[in-house]
Amino acid sequence: MTTNQKIARCWGDEDPLMAAYHDSEWGRPVHDDRILYEFLLLDNFQAGLSWRTILNKRENFRAAFAGFDPAKVAAFTDEDKQRLLADAGIIRNRAKVNSAVTNAQAYLRIQQEFGSFDTYIWRFTDGQVIRHSGMDNWEQLPVTSPEADALSADLRSRGFKFVGPTICYAYMQSIGLVDDHLTGCFLYHI
Numbered sequence: 551m552t553t554n555q556k557i558a559r560c561w562g563d564e565d566p567l568m569a570a571y572h573d574s575e576w577g578r579p580v581h582d583d584r585i586l587y588e589f590l591l592l593d594n595f596q597a598g599l600s601w602r603t604i605l606n607k608r609e610n611f612r613a614a615f616a617g618f619d620p621a622k623v624a625a626f627t628d629e630d631k632q633r634l635l636a637d638a639g640i641i642r643n644r645a646k647v648n649s650a651v652t653n654a655q656a657y658l659r660i661q662q663e664f665g666s667f668d669t670y671i672w673r674f675t676d677g678q679v680i681r682h683s684g685m686d687n688w689e690q691l692p693v694t695s696p697e698a699d700a701l702s703a704d705l706r707s708r709g710f711k712f713v714g715p716t717i718c719y720a721y722m723q724s725i726g727l728v729d730d731h732l733t734g735c736f737l738y739h740i
Contacts (some may be wrong), residue, residue: 560735564589567605571663579679579726586725591650595641596738601720603641610639615650620644620661623654649711658681671728674701674702680728680732681739691730694719 562568564658580586592611596604604611614637616622626634634640634647657667674697685691699717705713713721722728730735 558734558736560732565602568602571605573737577722577726577729577731581668583661584618585668586671587620587654589724590653590657591615591618593717593724594649594653595643595646596720597646597712597717599641610637616642620654623651624658626651642664642696646712653710661709670725671725675727679726682730684733685730686733690721695728697727698722
């Protein structure tokens with residue numbers, strides 16, 4: 551490829567951070583429990599906001615939330631929550647900060663019950679990546695699915711917050727349970 555040729559992507563062309571995320575993370579299967587937790591926390595905070603906003607604050611979130619260590623976040627105190635609410639480097643939403651701690655506690659219970667969060671989460675797709683074929687534009691992509699609906703219901707029954715079906719679908723995309731790269735993208739069905 552010459553330097554004048556443009557890579558065909560689903561999104562991210564105008565923003566190097568978004569392009570890097572698209573090219574190396576989005577839709578790629580994740581089996582590492584720490585990374586699974588990282589994306590669960592980030593998708594929780596993304597609700598109602600753009601992913602670009604979250605990516606721009608990702609390193610701030612990493613510092614604020616103990617390197618995305620669910621055991622440390624689960625032990626956060628009211629003082630820690632106040633610290634987070636005062637941190638301009640992250641999204642300062644009281645409900646989302648509280649849910650981050652609640653979700654970390656529930657996350658640890660799932661790890662204990664299933665041996666890993668990876669074992670738990672991949673059950674919702676029978677261990678397979680869901681690939682949508684023939685999608686040429688964003689309007690064709692679903693914003694939820696039966697699997698996301700089931701994941702959402704199960705997470706809520708286990709005490710998780712901010713895990714509606716649309717957030718769960720976005721989470722499934724971010725961790726590669728769903729690969730929604732568009733047909734014109736260089737990563738389509740790699």
